[in-house]
Amino acid sequence: MEDPVLSKLQVFEPASALSHNFRSHFPTLMPLMEVVPRIIAPADYAKKQIIDNQWRTLPNARARHPQRLNEISEPDKFWAQLLKTEDFSELAHFALSTLSLPHANADCERVFSKVNLIKTDLRNRLTVETVNGTLLAAESAKV
Structure with missing residues (x-):
């Protein structure tokens, strides 16, 4: 896959998003945020930093959020659950927006x-x- 968005969407799989080991491959979401300028404005550095900070702390979410996040396997349900939290709402909004992009016309x-x-x-x-x-x-x- 040569598409710059499609090739990075595996980061939004619940198992990947909650994995400490996965972070060695995707420690930051900045490269993904750069290829979706309609979701995150290129100059909106503050929002990018908030999303990236939430991404970095997500693997520790299991201890803080007893909604059994690791039992949710569908990406849309996983991110919708996180959208309800204050700790990860910006990240979840970004993930859901990116996942809902049409990749064909x-x-x-x-x-x-x-x-x-x-x-x-x-x-x-x-x-x-x-x-x-x-x-x-x-x-x-x-x-």
Whole structure:
């Protein structure tokens, strides 16, 4: 994988994030923060430092947080649990934001295709709200 984000996403696996041994490979999240400027502004050094400090103390979280973090194997549930804590909220927000990035444009292209089917020459005066509502109704009608 040559993608600069995808190649680093293993850091957000719960087992990796809680491992002291894993820190020899990824002691800091700074390289990852550099490749996602829309999540963390390049000049926001204070926020980067907070996230990195939380990352460095995360392996010790098991002792401080009895929510059995080491038993959660799904990354989204793991980071959602940490988002509820004060100690790791910035790190969890960064992790969830990074994990939710689309890594391909296929989903966006599908939405554009659906909009083109909805907003035809005969229906060219539909407002954005109406098109959004139609897309949401069509999506919720899928079973």
